[in-house]
Amino acid sequence: MKICPQLFLAMFGLGLLPLSPSAIAADQPRTVDESRARDVVSFDDDWRFFKGEAESAEQSAFDDAGWRALSVPHDWSIEGPFDEKAPTRGDGGFLPSGVSWYRKHFALPEARDDRRVFIEFGGVMANSEVWLNGHSLGKRPFGYVSFRYELTPYLQPGRNVLAVRADTSAQPAARWYTGAGIYRHVRLITTGAVRFDHWGVFVSTPEVRDTEAAVKVQARVVNSGEAERAVSLRIRILDPEGRTVATAEGVARTLAAGATDDFVENVVVKAPQRWDLETPRLYRAVVDVRSAGGTLDDEAVSFGIREFHFEAATGFWLNGRNFKIKGVCLHEDGGAFGAAIPLRVWEDRLEALRALGVNAVRTAHNPFSPAFLALCDRMGFLVMDEVLDAWTVAKRPYDYHLYFADWGLIDTRDTVRRDRNHPSIILYSAGNEIHDTRKPESAKLTLASLIEVYHREDPTRPVTQAIFRPNATGDYKNGFADMLDVVGQNYREREILDAHRQNPARKIIGTENNHLSTAWVALRDHAPYAGQFIWTGIDYLGESRRWPLIATDFGLLLRTGLPRPRGYERMSWWSDTPMVRIARSLSERAAPVADPGYETAAQMQVQAQQQKEPELLSDWTPQNGSAHEEIVEVFSNCDDVELFLNERSLGSLPKPENARPRMWKVGYEPGTIRAVGKNGGQVAAVHELRTAGAPAKLVLTAKRTRIADNWDDVIMVDAQVADANGERAPSATMPVEFSISGPGVIAAVDNGDNASHEPFQAARRTTFDGRCQAFVKATASTGRIVLSASASGLEGASIEFEATR
Secondary structure (H helix, E strand, C coil): CCCCHHHHHCCCCCCCCCCCHHHHCCCEEEEEECCCCEEEEECCEEEEEEEECCCCCCCCCCCCCCEEEEEECCHHHHHHHCCCCCCCHHHHHHHHHHEEEEEEEEECCCCCCCCEEEEEEEEEEEEEEECCEEEEEEECCCCCCEEECCCCCCCCCEEEEEEEEECCCCCCCCCCCCCCEEEEEEEEECCCEEEEEEEEEEEEEECCCCCCEEEEEEEEEECCCCCCCCEEEEEEEECCCCCEEEECCCCEEEECCEEEEEEEEEEEEECCECCCCCCCCCCCEEEEEEEEEEEEEEEEEEEEECCEECCCCCEEEEEEEEEEEEEEECCCCHHHHHCCCHHHHHHHHHHHHCCCCCCCCECCCCCCCCHHHHHHHHHCEEEEEEECCCCCCCCCCCCHCCCCHHHHHHHHHHHHHHHHCCCCCEEEEECCCCCHHHHHHHHHHHHHHHHHHHHCCCCCCCCCEEEEEEHHHCCCCCCCCCCCCCEEECHHHHHHHHHHHCCCCCCCCEECCCHHHHHHHHCCCCCCEEEEEEEEEEECCCCCCCCCEEEECCCECCCCCCCCCCCCHHHHHHCCCCCCCEECCCCCCCCCCCCCCCHHHHHHHHHHHHHCCCEEEECCCCCCCCCCCEEEEEEEEEEEEEEEEEEEEEEEEEEECCCEEEEEEEEECCCEEEEEEEHHHHHHHEEEECCCCCCCCCEECCCCCECCCCCCCCCEEEEEEECCCEECCCCCCEEEEEEEEECEEEEEEECCCCCCCCCCCCEEEEEECEEEEEEEEEEECCCCEEEEEEEECCCCCEEEEEEEE
């Protein structure tokens, strides 16, 4: 069966529509059709896995009958256990590392003579080697890059065995949790001898006007056959509704046997529908390699028609609009799922971040999966695409510095080729806090080589870098910073603003910034400052400084995707929707410190403790139920906020110019505390908290009731301990038992507690802040799924879902 372009896009993260059960369901194994130009099939199912070393496991005759059967994506490290003495240490969340093997037995139909077969891995963590029938296909040390190998020379009629060895033994190898194993999707690609090179089709929009847009299609074509061929390109552009709106047919030219050549065609799209944050409209370019009237290979590429640029005086512009980039840094872990993250988890998280006013993501500090980037395309998020956390100087003993000399330019090249069609990407980052800058002359040579790769492979996007302590290393004086298209700097907002004053031609952006109001005001009040990326958008596994913590709590969201109180403070600055939110503070905020000088996330954590950054709680149920004073903070973007306790007004406060929260000292009494936000004297937003009584029951809630039978779909169920009136009891700490019936499984459990060592792959979780979560997947395309929850002494609860295709 031939995979049509639409299904190809949906299968592998280049789809046009928001994630939905029908879109997710396209990512299923499909049968190869030998009669067509290109076939792409999922290779995720029916692997066998072994944790540990296995001598001769690369040989096809090796007996793997006793190995664990599973499907990928798969992260075995997240299965635990947590161990204070784990070699990964706190950087890796105290989770296990080591050698693992995967083997897959498969057969292909009888091949035509010119068929070429490739295996493509979205990502293998880490130091991978791949064999087919005992023949080594290659090695890739970097666990975050996608790669492929050709299988054709070693394929056998009938049975074949693919073997993959991954090795994360050498630790610590990163400053955050990385996962282990084949943690992204795998696909099998079949083409003819004349084909597009790997990631060889590049679509750009060099000129965009309201009346028309120029679309440039560049394609690298390979002839691995034994005869020359006269070949040409045929282009068809489909609009977001799937209608053909432009076509082009190139002039044929001869491609010699064994040769590779670049082809370029230009087409014009009339009255283009632009890709933008609110309207992320996506076109498709269906590109064929033609010869003698027949199609030799075909690709369908999703792209967006948009114009963006940075200006030194005014910052960022998209489609003629000037606005601030309100971004967050993210690590590529999915909490309870580790590194093998169902796409629905990302969709739910991005929806929650958008509600807080976030419009951009920095992939810290490595390439994310292509499916994640495609989701940003569909949802309308801007992306800073970052590749490396180290060049030649180590941050950890076994990190990427060991491989940079051999692989740095190759991994950068491959990432740009893979990612350059995503309209969401507006910046490439050449590195994060690179320590090589202590030797500026050699660092400049390295940066120049990286920039050359970025500009050669994609001349349409600027390059930045998350500069580390530029005044200490002289980056603004020795020419290093000015090599960048856009100067990026982590923290130290005063320094980058001073750097712009010193040279007003510099385009500037904050590549990593803290949560404090002083950082936001620096962006808000300075037009040249294009944007910031907050560290971080979501709590992430690893980078713990001490046991028992297994994760880091810098997020606007918990790792479960639920907002922290500080997320609503950010919402009060970044969202245009009128809002008001109450929080209890366990201590008074320190006076604001202009430019506190954070340099790394670790130093940020220490300095936050030194400044006694308050712990915030979203409840009106303090453990001390007697009379006492509470510090109440209210986050709001409204002009005025009035606070009420049991219907008595505690006064009204205007919006502070310094963006600090509005604060009251309140004599506690049980009941209801309510904040009313007003604009122009009219009520615009209301939020209230109520005192909870004794725990009485469990309450289950979920955003959706339908779930697709697909690896990438999952539903998070929030289980709350509540009083008789349904009010969450935040101090309730008790184990909740989950059970499921029907065609579904409990894929994971969590509670957002960064000190918990309970396993994620379980049916039991202790509540934290009065709640915990279960993640449900479907195991069939139809049927009723019922998730039930119980806890000692409480009334149980259940919730129903419908499995779909």
